Amino acid sequence: MNDTRRAVLEAISEDPVAGPELADRLGVSRNAVWKHVEALRDAGFEIASGDDGYRLDGAPEYSGPAVEYGLDADFAVEYHDAIGSTNDRARELAGEGARDVVVLADEQTGSRGRLDREWSAPSGGIWLSAVLRPDLPPAHAPALTLAAAVAMTDVAREAGVNAEIKWPNDILVSEARQSGDTTDETADRGGKKLAGILTEMEGEAGQVSWVVVGVGLNANVSADELPEGATSIREEVGDVDRRVFVQRLLERFDELRADPETAVEAWRDRSATLGQRVRVETPTGEIVGEAIDVAFPGALVIETDDGERVHVHAGDCEHLRPV
Template identity: 40%
Template sequence: MGPESSEQTQEALILGFLADGGEDFTSGEALSSKLGLSRTAVWKHVEALRGKGYRIEAVPARGYRLVEVPDRLTPLELTPLLATHDLGHTIHFHETVGSTNELAFRLAHDGAEHGEVVVTEQQTAGKGRRGRAWVSPPGLNLYFSAILRPELPPQRAAELTLVAAVALTEVLRETGAEAFIKWPNDVQIEGRKVAGILTELSAEPERVHFVVLGVGVNLNAQEEHFPEELRATATSLALARGQRVPRALFAASLWNRLEEWLDLHVEMGFDAVRQRWKELSSTLGQDVLVRTDRREFRGLAEDIDTMGALLVRTEDGSVERVLAGDVERLRPRATSGS
């Protein structure tokens, strides 16, 4: 560990102790003894944190208190908030990247470990599903990719997308937003897309090497931040709630919840995830139009199977199994008068 990273670690520890202290002051003496540093060294670290935008109050004979955290997504903001055993313990933060998924894929290929996360303030070539672009303005939202090394056969890797959708929808609901999952991996509030998930994997026929789980969540974007063609179909958590979202807090809550669901998936298998996904879905029970690469058809979205595929009962009564495609909810059928 070089001098810079050890200083960052000490700064993160100081922030962690101050965050734990909440509204109370933490004495300089307590910080010195916990960290094995002189009072002067603690003061220097506090000054460095202030220079990075943290408002830290210092009162003689009482100590230090954290008043305000800058709206950033660096390890300094995120680490003190995490309660995970693996996810986010190594954070690769970048002001700007082309795509967090591409960078995470390269890092995983070079040996990055399970739970490492790439997070950025802005993507210049964000990737959406089916080759689409993901619009990623700077400093407003959450864009990250987690590297996972699950003990799964490749055909089960798609389950991780549903795990992420469940975790994300639950965290959005806990903020007061009425979020639902639209099959396969869009999360919506009031029928407008607030988040997307893109899972990519490296595998052999029998074994997954790694999975890159990419998530984009519109947190503080306002209408003017969306391209005109998306304004009718996209939203953000701030637009839905009418108030700004503390991004580091949201990110940490999401990573904590995501790891809980990943652990449950390992322990219990897909069925627990599938049941929760069904409870949170806006697609099941609806008349839908399905567009795949090969064809287009209508039917009633009845269920998802044990691999996450959508089961649609078509107009001729047969059940179609949809593994990939776009699903559009149709208006309820008009009932004919007598």
């Protein structure tokens, strides 16, 4: 949404404003005001016009302009009713030089997770990918994944979901952990999966060119549309306003990406993994022990049974039953 259309919406959001007055406020012609109003109507905004001027009566439920309207973070939003993969589209935009653009979809038809695993992404979820150009060395880029995980966890908690983070990139909900029932298998494994993150990057000469942070969150999705071992906000607490949820998610992420070290510290406080006995499959073999910390920019620190402390930068983590 361009700045003029945003200004039109802000001007008419509370009280009607006559066309000539609106034109004077914005420094544009009356005809330009009319064109902007018509464009906003085409985008789904309900704008009434009467003798007293233009008045905003309603915003679209879920779209790019709807998310941008009232968003307190400097992101442009490209919305799709359905798309193969928001990450694929975000990489295209990154190659074209885009920055701070969010690709948002109601449904993904060809989504994937880490290691190209299939990821169910039906209508009603929150599927988005942010194109970033951070001033970071490539080695520090994993902190952005942690920042996204913290942002998702915080906003899910605002919605009433007891969400936690499983290293490296899953958001989990465990009723067993809430109730203190440590005999339930979901408590040992970390809980049911609510969301995941897929981060991709391109860089050279010690500097990041771009980062795409993809987020998939089961929001208003019913149990029969979820894979085994997953849950949704609908199943936990009922439906949420996805427009507001995405706005809060982007605003919180915007805060955290500006301070990666703070993001890592916040991750520790929201972790389902720290303090757990874990098994991590890495490219070089299996590591088993207690997860005792996460080190900047995102390595899991494991104390093995023989007392060795190992920093794991990538791998599949499984929570184990205590010995």
